[in-house]
Amino acid sequence: MVTERGLQVLRAIVQDYVDTREPVGSKSIVDRHAFGVSAATIRNDMAALEDEELIAAPHTSSGRVPTDKGYRVFVDHLAQLRPLSPAQRAAISSFLERPGDLDDVLVRTVRALTQLTGQVAIVQYPSFARAHVSHVELVQLGGGRMLVVLVTDTGRVSQRIAFVRVEFDDDALARVRAGIAGLIVGKSVREGAQLVLEHLAVVATQPTEEDTAIAAIAAVVAEELEDFRQDRLVMAGAANLARREADFRGSIYPLLEAIEEQVTVLRLMSEMTADEQGLAASIGRENEAFGLSEASFVASDYDATGSRARVGVMGPTRMDYPTNLAAVRAVARYLTRMLEDDDAAR
Template identity: 65%
Template sequence: MVSERGLEVLRVIVQDYVASREPVGSKSIVERHSFGVSAATIRNDMALLEDEELIAAPHTSSGRVPTDKGYRVFVDQLADLRPLSAAQRHAIETFLGQSADLDDVLARTVRLLSQLTNQVALVQYPSLATSRVRHIELVPLTPTRVMTVVITDSGRVEQRQVDLSAPADESVLADVRARINAALGGAGLSDAAARLSTLAEDFPPERRSLVAEIATALTEQVLANRQDKLVMAGAANLARTEQDFTGSIYPVLEAIEEQVALLRLFAEMEVDPGGVSARIGRENEGFGLGETSVVTSGYSSPGGSVARLGVLGPTRMDYSNNMAAVRAVARYLSRVLGDA
C-alpha cells in the first residue's frame, strides 16, 4: 500500500522526469521539493514505489523513472488539469472561429492541438454512418454541366461536377432539386442511396435520363467516405521525441498513417463530451503502439453524434497539460460546430 507521501513522491518523479528526461534520485527530490524529510526517508518511499512497480531503475545505481503503471496512477489520481491561460483560450476561440466549413475546422483543430501539446494531434470525423441528408443543391455551371452538392446534418459537404448527356435549363433543375430534397431530406445515408436508385421512375419519361444521371452522382456522394477517418497533424513532434522510444519510431508512424489501428483504439476509449481519457504504454500493445500514450476526449457534431479528438506521443509526456488542452479544444470544437 502506497502512503500519501509516497504518492506525492511519485508525482514529483513523473513531473521531473517528463521535464528533464533524466532519471530522478532521492537527493534531487529533497533539493527540489519541500517534503521536510531526509533523503533516506525519500529513498524508503522510492523503494516501496519500486516494489509496487510504479517506478524502475533504467540503470544500476541510477535514479528512477516512472513505469507505465506509475503513469497510470499519476493520470488516475495525481494529474492536476491546470486550466488553460486566458491567452490560450483566446487563441482557441479565435483560430477555430475563423473556420469556413467542417473540413476547415477539423484541419484547424489538429494544427492548434498539435501546437498546444507538442504531440501528434488526431481528430475523428463525425461518423457519416449515422448522418442524415440535410439538403441537396444542384448548381448549373453550363447547360450540360451541373455541380451536385450533398450537405449532411453533421456538417459534411460533398460536391462534384456532372456532365449531362443533354442540356437542362434552370427551371427543370429547380424542379428536380425540389423533388429530390422532398424525397431525401432527413434520410439516413443508406436510405438516401436506396431512394436514389429508383428516383428516376417518379419523373416523366422525358426527364428520366437527366434524373438518372444526377441520381448516380448523388448516390456516389452520399456513400462516399462513410467509413470513419482521422485528420492528423504534428508527426514532426513524434520525430523530435525519438529518444523516448527504445526501438524505431517507424512502426508508430506507420500506425498513424494506416489509421485503422488508431480508429479501433479510439472506439475502445470513453467518448463522453467534456471527459478526458488516456491509454498508456502497454495498454496499447494490441494496436502496435506499446510505447505510446493516447489522450482523448469527445466532441459533439451538429448531427448529435459524438466523435473523438486527442493526442498521441511517447509515454513520457506532460499528461496534465495535454489532458487540459484536449478537454478545452474538444469543448470549443463542440461549441463551434453547434453554432454552425
Template identity: 55%
Template sequence: MSDDRRLDVLRAIVQDYVLTHEPVGSRVLVERHALGVSPATIRNDMAALEDAGYIAQPHTSAGRVPTDKGYRLFVDRLAEVKPLSAPERRAIGTFLDEAVDLDDVVDRSVRLLAHLTQQVAVVQYPSLRRSALRHLELVPLGERRLLVVIITDTGRVEQRTVELDAPLADHVVPELRARLNVTAVGRRLVDLAAPLEQMVEAFEPPDRPLVRHVVRVVEDTLAESIEERIVMAGTANLARAGTDFPGTIRPVLEALEEQVTLLRLLTEMAEDQAAVSVRIGRENQHAGLSETSIVATGYGADGEAVARIGSLGPTRMDYAGTIASVRAVARYLSRILAG
C-alpha cells in the same frame, strides 16, 4: 507504507522526469518537493514502487524513471487538469473562428493542437455515418443532368452529378427537393434507408424511376467510406523528442504513415468510458507505437461525438497539459460544428 504518500512520490518522480528527462533520485525529491518525510523514508517508498513495477532504474547508481505502469497510475489518479489560461482560450477561439469551411476548421485544429502540445496532432474527419443531414439541394445542369448537394450538420459538403435517362420534367425537381428535405433533414444518415424508400412510393409512377435514381445516388454517397480519414500535423516534433525513443524513431514514423492503424486506434479509444482517453506505451497494440502515448477525445455537435481528436507523443509527456489542450480544442471544434 502509506498509499497516499507512495502516490505523492510517484507523482513527483513523473513530474520531474517529464521536466528534466533525467532519472530522479531521492535527494532531488527531498530538495524539490515538500513530501514531509525523511530521505530514508523516500528511499524506502521508491524501493516499494520499483518492486511494484511503477518505476525502474535505467542503470546502476542512477535515479528512477516511471514505467508505463507508473504513468498509468499517475494518469488515473490525476486529481485535476490545469485549465488553459484566458489568453490561451481566446487565442484558440479566434484562430478557429476564422475558419471558412470544414476543411479549414480541421486543418486549423490539427495545426493548433500540434503547436499547443509540441507533439503530433491527429484529427479524424467527421464521420458521415454518425452525422445528420442539414440540407439536400438539387440543381438542374441541363435536361438530363442533375447536381445533388448533401450538407451535414457537421459542415461536410458532398456533391454528385446524376446523369439521367430521360429529360427532367419541370415539376419533379422542386417536389423532389422539398420531399427529400422533409424526409431527411435532422435524421442520422444511418437511419435514412426506410424513410427514403417510403418517399419514393409517394411519387406518381412515371416519376419514380428518376426519384429512385437520385435516392440511390444519395444512399451510395452516404455509404462511402471517404469520411474514414485523418489529418496530422507536428510530425517534426517527434524528431525534436528523438532522445525519448530508445533505439530509433523510425518505427513510430512508419506507424504514423499507416492511417488505418491510427483510425483503428482512435475507434478503439472511442469505446473508453473516460471523456478524455489515454493509451500509454504498450497499451497501444501496434508495435510501432509501443513507446508512445496517445490522448484523445471526441468532438461533435449537440454533445454527440462524430469523430476524434488527439495528440501523440513519447510516454514522457506532460499528461495534464496535453489532456487540457486536447479537451480545449475539441470543445471549440464542437462549438463551431454546432454552428
C-alpha cells in the same frame, strides 16, 4: 500498497522526468521538492515504488524513470489538471472562432491542438448514420462537369464533381436538381443512399441522355452519402513524432502507419474508457493489442448536435499528461459550444 507520500514521490519523478528527460534520483527530488524528509527516506519510497513496478532504472544510473504502469497511476491520481494560460486559450479561440463548415472546423481544431501540445492531434468526425440530408445543389462548371453539393442537418457539407457529358439549360437543370432532391432531401443518410441506389438500378434499363446524366450525378451522391456513414478522423502534427523520436523506446514506424491507415487509431480512440468528465487516457502497453505500445493517447468527448465523438492527442509515454488533458478538454468544450451555436443559428 503505495503510501500517500509514495504517490507524491511518483508525481515528482513523473514531473521531473517529463521536464528534463533525465532519470530522477533521490537527491534531485529533495532539492527540487519540499518533502521535508531526508534523501535516504526518499530512497526508501523509491524502492517501494520500484517493487510496485511504477518506476525502473533505465541503466546503471542511480536515477529512475516512470514505467507505463507508473504513468497510469500518476494519471489516475491527478488531483487537478494544469490550467491553460490566457495565451493558450486565446490561441484556441483564434483558431476556432471563424465560421465554416464542419470539415473546416475540424481541420482547424487539430491544427490548434497540435500547436498547443506539440503532439499528433486527432479528432473523430461525429457519426452521421442518423443525420438527414437537408439540401442538395447542382452547379454546372462547363465541359460536362457538375458540382454536387450535399448538406446534412448536422452541418456536414460535401462537394464533389460529377462528369455528365452534357450541358443542361436552366429548366433541365432544375428538373435534375428536383429529381435528386426528391430522392434524398428530408431522408436519413442511410435511407437516402438506399433510394439513390434503387434509382440507379431503374434508370440503367432504358436510359435517356438526361437519365444518363442523372445517373452520373446520383452515383456521386450515393458515394458521398455512404462516405457520410463512415467513421473518419482528421489528424495533424505527424512531424512531431520525428522530432520526438528519442522519446520512443523502439521504432515510430508503427505509429506512422497507424496515422496513414486511420482504422487502428479510430478503433483505439473509440474504445478508450472515459471518466465522469469525459476524459480518457490509454498509456503505452495498454495499447499493445493495437500494435501501438510505444504511444500514449489522451482524449476528451465533444458533442456535435447530439452525436458524441472524441478529440485527443497521441505521443510518446513521456508526455505532459496534465497539460495535454487540460488542452483536449478545453478544445472539446470550445468545439461543443461552437457546434451548438452553429446548430442553433440554423
